[in-house]
Amino acid sequence: MSALKRIATRYASLIAFIFVVLAWELGCDLFQVPAFVLPAPSAILTAFTTLSPSRWFEHTWATLEVALLGFAIATAIAVPLAITITRSKLVSRVVMPWLIVIQSTPIVAIAPIIVVTLGAGVLPRVVITTLISFFPIVISTATGLASVPAEFTELSRSLRASRNREYWQIRMPYALPHLFSALRVAITLAIVGAVVAEFVAAERGLGYLILYSTSSFRIAVAFAALVILVASSLVLYGLITQLQRRLFPWSEHRG
Amino acid sequence: MTLRRLISALLAVPACTMLAAMPVQAAELDPVRVQLDWLPTGDKAFFYAGVAEGIYRDAGLDVTLAPGRGSPDAVTQVAAGNADIGAAGINALMEAYAEGGAPVKAVMSIYSKPPEAVFTYEGSGVTDLASTLGKRMAYSMTSAPWPGVLRQAGLDPDEVNMVNVSPASLAPMLAQGQVEMNLNWVTKQPDAEALMEAAGRKLKVLPLSEHGLEGYAYSLMASQRMIDSRPEVLARFITATREAIEFSIAHPDQAAAGLAKVVPESDPAILEGQLRASFPLIDNEISQTEGLGVFEPQRLATAWRWVAESDGYAIDAIDPAALIDSRFLDTAAQ
Structure with missing residues (x-):
């Protein structure tokens, strides 16, 4: 009995998933739900065969390319920006309101303007993805950098460590769990961003499809x-979870 | 070192992909970027036939077709210089002029009859304009020119319950019976028919051109920059497009098959149906009398009157003739 319970606990999410898919299939069949309202899982499975694998790959890669580029650029901008914000109150006062303005702007609404301004091609899509995904990285990293206990930074200063050393050896390790949590959120937002961009302008990609x-x-x-x-x-x-586990295993339980 | 390699790889992959995606342009062909108004559906097949059948290439043109997200989008892309040519509803260009102008001119008409229609189903009770009163109509983005059509027939548009929905929801809502009718383009008839059949309903279409609506619709437009700097290329493009349209009317199956190759996710039979549904808008008594592509001033003024009436512009807000540059069409006809 306990072994069964153990198996049930271990595979709980898989069992729940199978249950939902079965209920979905049966529900569609039982209530004769039209395919244009909600297709049954079996119909979705069949739909995979309507396109060749190479065409599926073409669409998938088009979306992933934009999502990964946007995510990489967002990270490359957000982390240094978070460090700058925590280091300088002046920069924080100047930059923070703009960050909030960007975050509060519905990117979906301005996406057509971005496309018209930047023209056709991959660039406007990457910009849209970057705008959607960079905010959580800045805020979480800045929060992590600022949440170092005061005694750590005081000790560092009493030992005459430089500000750079304080950031790289105390604050950054402390911020890593926050950073990785933000990266996990940002990568899912990057996918959403790429799809939003493809809705506005694209000839390929899963959003376009x-x-x-x-x-x-x-x-x-x-x-x-x-x-x-x-x-x-x-x-x-x-x-990203694996990357954190491999590179910074000690940081996993603090975020 | 590893990190550096990782960054180089990350940067190299998209760069390679972008290079690979760039079309190889033969030196002797003139590049022309065409912005379509919508996704590559069957009613746009003649542009794709022009490419697939080598009609543009034989005219010395290297044509790139970009799917769009509506007529205003296409006009904006041409105005912004992101495309040389646009294919869109002339009402969008009229609106752009009424709102302050755009460096874009209409150079050839494609539809000499408006494509708008009421889609309904047998048993809905909708049989003519008067029977639409008191019923629900779904539309997408704009309900123009519907209210004007009713007013011209002496009916009150406020008596129809209008519901604004996304384009993809129009036919499913009708199939579900959530509305009794929707405002659509006749070119959407084949897909709507298939959907309604799946829902056990029979589609009925009331083209508004049979209920008093007149004027030009889908047209070719060119940027002022294209007109000024490459008039000869533009004239060749117009001639070739006319040839592509004529080819598609003569061989709709081939034109649809050409498009299906570019868009493997489409259904070739539906594409052909959509293309065929556009023929009465292109090849009709008007185009046969006045010539394919011509903007006849009186009919153009009528098209503007419908836009002005629907959008609430003063009738003298623009001179519709100022939108047109038909010199290239004349050259093409010769």
Whole structure:
């Protein structure tokens, strides 16, 4: 009995997932839900075969390319910015209101303007993705950098450590759990950002495929694209967790 | 070192992909960027046929087609210099002029009849304009020119319950019976028909051109920069597009197949149906009398009157003739 309970506990999420998919399939069948309202899981599975694997890869890579580039740029801007904000009150006072303004602006609303300004191509999509994903990284990293107990920084100063050393040896390690939590949030936002951008302007990508399929009422194909999007998000989320586990195993239980 | 390699790899991959995606342009072909108004559906197949059948290439043109997100988007992209040519509803250009102007001119009409139609189903009770009163109509973004059509027929538009929804929701809502009708383009008939059939309903279409609506619609537009700096290329593009349209009307199956190759996620039968549904808008008694592509001043003024009436502009807000540059069409006709 306890062994069964152990197995049930271990695979609880998988069992729940299978249960939901089965209920979905049965529900669609039982209530005769039209495919254009909600396709059954079996129809979604079949929809994967309507496109060749190379075409699926083309769409998936188009989205991932934008998401990963936007995420990389967001991280490259956000971490130094967070350090600067925590180091200088003046910079913090000048920059913070702008960060909040950017975060409060619905990017979906200004996305068409960004596309018109930056033209066709990958650039506007990357900019949209960066704008959507960089804010949590700045805020979490800055929070982590500032949350170092005062006695640590006082000790560092009493030993005449430089400010740089204080940041790299005390504050940054302290901020790592915050940073990785933010990176996990940001990577899922980057996928959302890439899809938003493709809704506005794109000739390829999973977001474009969803738009195209729904406009021609092939909802099962749109759902199949959604499945890939969710799977991509989960894989990237897992990769960041693995990266943290490998590089900074000690930082895992503090965030 | 490892980190540096990782960064180089990260930067190199997208750079390589971007390089690989760049079209190889033969030196002797003139590049032309065309901004379409919507996704690559069957009613845009003639542009793709122009590419697939080598019609543009034979005219010395290297044409790149970009799907768009609506007519205003296409006009804006051309005005902003992101495209040389736009294919969009002329009402969007009229609105752009009424709002202050745009460095864009309409150079050829494609639809000489408006594509708007009421989609309903058998048993909905909608059979003519008068029977739409008291019923629910879904539309997307703009309900123009519907209120004007009703007013012209002496009916009160306020008596129809209008519901604004996303384009993808129009047909499903009708199939579900959540509305009795929607405002659509006749070119959407094949997909809507298939969807309604799946829901056990029979689609009925009331083209508004049969209920008093007149004027030009889908048109080719060019940026002022294109007109000024490459008029000869523009004239060749217009001639080739006309040829591509004529080819598509003669061989709709081939035109649809050409598009299906570019858009493998599409259904070739639906694409062909959409293309065929656009033929009465292109090839009709107007285009046969006045010539394909021509903007006849009186009909153009009528098109503007509908836009002015629908959007609440003063009738003298613009001179519709100022939107048109038909010199290239004349050259093409010769």
